[in-house]
Amino acid sequence: MRVACIELGGTKVVVAAGTGPDDLTDPVRIPTTDPNTTMAAIVTALEALMPFDAIGIASFGPLCLDTADPGGLRITNTPKPGWSQTKLVEPLARRFGVPVHLDTDVNGAALGEGCWGAAQGLRDFAYITVGTGIGVGLVVNGAPVHGLLHPEAGHLLVRRDPVKDPYTGHCPFHGDCLEGLACGPAIAARVGRPAEELPEDHPVWPLVGDYIGQLCASLLLVTAPRRIILGGGVGQRTGVRQVAAQAMRTYLAGYLDVPALRGEFILPPALGNRAGVLGALVIARRSRS
Numbered sequence: 001m002r003v004a005c006i007e008l009g010g011t012k013v014v015v016a017a018g019t020g021p022d023d024l025t026d027p028v029r030i031p032t033t034d035p036n037t038t039m040a041a042i043v044t045a046l047e048a049l050m051p052f053d054a055i056g057i058a059s060f061g062p063l064c065l066d067t068a069d070p071g072g073l074r075i076t077n078t079p080k081p082g083w084s085q086t087k088l089v090e091p092l093a094r095r096f097g098v099p100v101h102l103d104t105d106v107n108g109a110a111l112g113e114g115c116w117g118a119a120q121g122l123r124d125f126a127y128i129t130v131g132t133g134i135g136v137g138l139v140v141n142g143a144p145v146h147g148l149l150h151p152e153a154g155h156l157l158v159r160r161d162p163v164k165d166p167y168t169g170h171c172p173f174h175g176d177c178l179e180g181l182a183c184g185p186a187i188a189a190r191v192g193r194p195a196e197e198l199p200e201d202h203p204v205w206p207l208v209g210d211y212i213g214q215l216c217a218s219l220l221l222v223t224a225p226r227r228i229i230l231g232g233g234v235g236q237r238t239g240v241r242q243v244a245a246q247a248m249r250t251y252l253a254g255y256l257d258v259p260a261l262r263g264e265f266i267l268p269p270a271l272g273n274r275a276g277v278l279g280a281l282v283i284a285r286r287s288r289s
Helices: 035-049 089-096 105-116 178-182 184-191 204-223 238-252 272-288
Strands: 003-008 012-018 028-031 054-059 100-104 125-130 134-140 228-231
Touching: 003 035, 003 105, 003 272, 012 035, 012 272, 028 035, 035 089, 054 089, 054 105, 054 272, 089 100, 100 105, 100 272, 105 125, 105 134, 105 228, 105 272, 125 204, 134 178, 134 204, 178 184, 178 204, 184 204, 204 228, 204 238, 228 238
Parallel strands: 003 054, 054 100, 125 228
Antiparallel strands: 003 012, 012 028, 125 134
């Protein structure tokens, strides 16, 4: 089955097509601007990739994934300006006449890493992305977690020491939740420079790593993943990952005493920046099976 794959992120969109990593087309990258402009550019990119049998979308959220919801499958109340209540499935299904399948970008990246990357052979793992926002994809017993909505662990509340970190947070909904303190825009607002321009020894990185370590400890206590994959432009910094791993162990305080936690438990994504777009392929393939 040839799938058109869409990774819809808060900063950019990646569009490709294929049956797997070996024949995936060169990605088309589109800036994420307003919904009308962005969706029109996605349609143009898809037209150049025809024919395909299905479309998979791995999107930023929060998302409505309830097929019975009268509002359709869509982005709901998102911090991304202008994108709240944007329908994603119905316009593409109407234009191309093929099944369109939707899940979160982080669930998609998790599924991609489970098929071809750092979580191969595991049925319980987590994928964290730290970039424009913070998201968590959870796979439990081989399937991505869905419930009333889907996991939004990027908005968990974390401990902030106002002396060490006087920044009160970036999130328009929660202020100093995890995303409000550790995502790329929060880092830029705190230090006055884009996160990607900061050197590895900048004092903000241990702070960010500590917040991510708190998240990892919480995930272990709630869903007990066998591995955590840490991606995104911020998350893939080696120093951030190392601090997060140490902070995770500190916050657990020996309560979970298993050999796996003494080794390299938090890994970078093996698929690199292809995890999300390949995840969109898996979303469509799983939905058709």
